[in-house]
Amino acid sequence: MNTSSLFLQIFNTVFPLVCIVLVAFFYARVRPTDMSVANRLNVSVFVPALIFSVMSSKSFQISEYVDLIVAAAVVVIGSGLLVWPLCRYLKVPVKTLVPPMMFNNSGNLGIPLMVLAFGEAALPIAVVLFLTENILHFTLGMYMLNPRSNFLNIMKMPMVVATFVGLVWSLQGWSVVPAVKVPIDMLGQIAIPLMLFALGVRMTSVDFSHWKLGVVSGFLSPISGLLAALIWHWIVGIPEDSLGYVLVFACLPPAVLNYIVAEMHQQEPHKVASMVLIGNLMSIVIVPCVLFYVL
Numbered sequence: 001m002n003t004s005s006l007f008l009q010i011f012n013t014v015f016p017l018v019c020i021v022l023v024a025f026f027y028a029r030v031r032p033t034d035m036s037v038a039n040r041l042n043v044s045v046f047v048p049a050l051i052f053s054v055m056s057s058k059s060f061q062i063s064e065y066v067d068l069i070v071a072a073a074v075v076v077i078g079s080g081l082l083v084w085p086l087c088r089y090l091k092v093p094v095k096t097l098v099p100p101m102m103f104n105n106s107g108n109l110g111i112p113l114m115v116l117a118f119g120e121a122a123l124p125i126a127v128v129l130f131l132t133e134n135i136l137h138f139t140l141g142m143y144m145l146n147p148r149s150n151f152l153n154i155m156k157m158p159m160v161v162a163t164f165v166g167l168v169w170s171l172q173g174w175s176v177v178p179a180v181k182v183p184i185d186m187l188g189q190i191a192i193p194l195m196l197f198a199l200g201v202r203m204t205s206v207d208f209s210h211w212k213l214g215v216v217s218g219f220l221s222p223i224s225g226l227l228a229a230l231i232w233h234w235i236v237g238i239p240e241d242s243l244g245y246v247l248v249f250a251c252l253p254p255a256v257l258n259y260i261v262a263e264m265h266q267q268e269p270h271k272v273a274s275m276v277l278i279g280n281l282m283s284i285v286i287v288p289c290v291l292f293y294v295l
Contacts, residue, residue, distance in 0.1 A: 010291045013116040017109065017196060018284060024200025035201045042194050047107070048162035050188030053181075054127045055166025062170050065128045068242050071232060072132040075250045076102050077140075078228030083220055092213065095145055096268045099261070100254035100275045101221050103137040106130040108195035109283065110252050114245060115192075117291060122245070129249045131163055137257060145265045199280065202256055206277040213271055214278030218253065221279050222286050225250035244294040251290040253279035 027033065054060060080102040087094045104110070107130050114126040138157065142149040154160065169176075176184070208214075229250040232238065238246055254276045262272035 006292065006295055009117075009295060010288050013113065013291060014284070014288055016116060017112055020193060020196040021200035021203065024197040025203045028201040028204045032204075033201050035198050038194060039198055042191055042198065044158045046187055046191035046194060048158040049184050050191040051127060051131065051159060051162040052166045052169070053185050053188040054124050055163070056169040056174070056176050056181075057124070060124050060170050062167060065125070067239055068125065068128055068245065069132050071229065071238050071242065071246045072129050072249060073136065074232045075225050075228045075246065076104075076133055076136050078232065079221070079224035079250075082224040082227055086220070090213070090216065092271070093268070096262070096271055097217065097275075099137075099141050099144055100217060100258040100272055100279070101224055103133060103141055103255050103258055104221065104225065104249070104252035105199075105255045105280060105283075106133045106249060106252055108199045108256060109280070109287075110249060112192045112196060113252075113287065114248060117248065117295070118245070125242075125245050129245065133249075133255075134159060135163065137255070137261075141261065145261060145267055199256060203277060203280070205273070206281070208274070208278075210271045210274035211278060214274035215282070217275040218279040218282035218286075221254055221275075222251040222283075222290070225252070226290070247290055247294055248287075251283075251286060253283040253286075256280075 024033075055062070080098045083098055083101040084094060087097050090097065106126075111123070111126040111130055114122045114129075118125075138154050138160065139151075142154065226247065229238070229246050233243065233246075256276055259269060259273045259276045261267075263269040
């Protein structure tokens with residue numbers, strides 16, 4: 001692939017995502033929009049439908065993704081371990097800085113990015129990476145902020161339930177009758193564009209009062225993730241057909257969920273908001289650079 005074709009592919013990958021985010025951003029600037037109901041529906045209905053739709057597919061075999069799951073878990077945990085020693089130097093509490101550096105935007109940004117970059121065949125891989133990060137966020141992440149988190153409540157969450165039901169479905173090799181599969185697939189297809197739209201609306205509330213921390217973390221997040229991935233690849237080895245996906249996953253900015261969780265636990269949510277939103281803005285430059293290397 002020559003350079004011009006490569007740049008065109010990267011543009012065709014990134015621009016549609018940026019376009020949807022910008023539409024949402026400008027719409028919300030003109031007409032302030034409350035996305036709380038839409039976000040709750042996405043988390044409770046549409047994303048679980050997408051998860052089950054992918055995992056119950058006949059072509060989905062969880063055993064094929066073990067190496068990918070392990071690599072994703074290493075990226076999440078490893079990036080946190082790499083950033084941890086810097087908290088004292090940056091004078092930011094561990095509970096404020098480390099979780100956003102660990103838990104990246106593998107849903108709102110990661111799933112559509114990988115599908116556009118690698119094609120529809122990448123959807124199961126993108127979902128597996130998202131599930132790995134999300135399960136770690138709702139278990140390890142919650143424990144980091146509050147060691148007394150109720151594990152039973154976490155297990156009742158629709159996305160977790162959909163993951164376990166889809167896992168059983170995949171292992172048993174069951175099929176879903178078309179009358180049930182079609183509406184589940186249609187509900188799941190709502191999830192990705194709604195994630196991007198919600199991200200654009202959230203961008204209207206960027207808090208620049210902690211912009212320096214936001215910029216620093218905007219570099220720390222992808223660098224720590226990529227370092228964790230490359231160290232793991234050097235020590236253990238990531239299969240060549242999975243390495244590109246892992247590197248793209250590793251360079252993603254902090255997830256919006258970090259702000260919601262920080263607000264829930266009153267863990268300096270304004271600082272976390274700056275890290276999340278400025279990090280996502282910076283990803284417009286950082287992600288294409290990684291795609292240029294991967295593609």
